[in-house]
Amino acid sequence: MLRIPSTIGTLTMLFLLAATANGQKLSGPAASCPVTRAPQPAFVPAVPNRGGAVWGNGFFYGDENLFTEIQSVWTGLPHWETGYRQKIVWWIRGYDWKAQPSPDLRIEGRRLDAPAPPLIVTGANGSYTPDMGSFVMSGVNFPTEGCWEVTGRSKTAALTFVVCVE
16 A cells, blocks of 8 residues: 655645635636635625625625735626626725815736736726715726736725635
8 A cells, every 4th residue: 555645645634725725626727816805714804784794705805004805716707898797895994985085096907827918997986885985996908818906095094815716
């Protein structure tokens, strides 16, 4: 009987853990993309008051100064002429949508795994709902599928995350 050394078993287990995001096994391009994973322990912001609930397999990422809700892998995005369309919600500490309907939030992105044009930002607008409070709704187009790094910068904070667009 062939016995596998424990080091190989440990490396195999680490690989399997690395290929999983939020309890989902990653495959294809996502397996080699250093996607942002849900923080442990989970980040639970003071707002929104949605009971800490997130959409689908999403999670809150950032800190009380600037945070968003993301998923590690984005599949099935609508494909427009300029790329794969996604909306990203951002919360900025002290932001008031009435006082600043055009928020001071700069968003940029770049593909990490291959050459590609930069992320296209189509807008960032002040928004409000009773259950989410004041927030910034942004629209972005990823010119290609792949591994993308996205950064949002307000006057007081910056936040970067990595997602796989499939």
